[in-house]
Amino acid sequence: MTIVTLNKISKTFKNHILFTNATASFREKTITGITGPNGSGKSVLFKMICGFIQPDDGTISIDKHYLEPNSNFPKGFGIIIDRPGFIENRTGFENLRRLAQIQKLITPSQIAASMKQVGLDPNNKQKVKHYSLGMKQKLSLVQAIMEDQDVLLLDEPFNALDHDSVVNIRELLRDYKRKGKTIILTSHNQEDINILCDDVYRIHNHQLQLIKKED
Numbered sequence: 001m002t003i004v005t006l007n008k009i010s011k012t013f014k015n016h017i018l019f020t021n022a023t024a025s026f027r028e029k030t031i032t033g034i035t036g037p038n039g040s041g042k043s044v045l046f047k048m049i050c051g052f053i054q055p056d057d058g059t060i061s062i063d064k065h066y067l068e069p070n071s072n073f074p075k076g077f078g079i080i081i082d083r084p085g086f087i088e089n090r091t092g093f094e095n096l097r098r099l100a101q102i103q104k105l106i107t108p109s110q111i112a113a114s115m116k117q118v119g120l121d122p123n124n125k126q127k128v129k130h131y132s133l134g135m136k137q138k139l140s141l142v143q144a145i146m147e148d149q150d151v152l153l154l155d156e157p158f159n160a161l162d163h164d165s166v167v168n169i170r171e172l173l174r175d176y177k178r179k180g181k182t183i184i185l186t187s188h189n190q191e192d193i194n195i196l197c198d199d200v201y202r203i204h205n206h207q208l209q210l211i212k213k214e215d
């Protein structure tokens with residue numbers, strides 16, 4: 001089943017063309033990778049899927065199972081797009097607890113368990129302003145996965161991670177797929193894309209070219 005379908009979308013910022021009649025479909029329970037040079041529109045694509053930005057032309061259809069009345073944001077999506085606005089003077093755990101209070105779906109011990117999954121210590125009293133880049137990246141990942149969302153939209157999830165963390169997060173994402181979840185990610189690292197992704201699209205000439213599709 002297809003979760004997200006892009007039908008002939010076009011997007012231009014001022015005179016900067018990102019997409020022209022681009023078409024693609026993302027399958028449920030698979031990992032899809034999106035590649036493309038810096039500035040080719042990967043983050044903008046994710047923002048359009050989430051309803052934060054509208055295409056100038058064309059349509060983006062989300063399977064009805066993931067639609068919520070009165071909201072453009074798809075239900076059950078966990079996202080990393082840009083870095084979330086963490087409160088710098090709070091600890092990582094405090095930030096996540098604050099975010100979890102919006103939906104009230106998970107307990108503090110579930111937050112702590114998700115932090116441990118990515119290699120963050122929930123009892124670490126360091127404020128986020130003193131976190132390293134990789135630690136902030138892990139915090140973003142926890143924010144995306146902690147509510148056990150069905151679909152993960154992850155823009156550069158491996159940025160700034162050390163080798164062991166990359167291996168750990170790859171395994172975590174594979175595990176998510178085994179549990180029937182859907183992941184769409186971007187990466188500049190061809191190895192991450194090759195190892196993880198069933199389907200791969202490349203942004204080229206303002207189009208989304210399907211360059212790999214696993215049966």
Ligand SMILES: Nc1ncnc2c1ncn2[C@@H]1O[C@H](COP(=O)(O)OP(=O)(O)OP(=O)(O)O)[C@@H](O)[C@H]1O
Nearest residue numbers: 013014016018036037038039040041042043044045
């Ligand atoms: N709201 C906006 N207004 C004007 N231009 C924008 C806006 N959002 C993005 N852009 C421009 O669109 C282009 C694509 O940006 P985007 O962040 O999607 O690229 P990307 O493929 O994710 O790049 P990278 O690989 O460097 O992360 C950039 O030139 C960016 O400056």
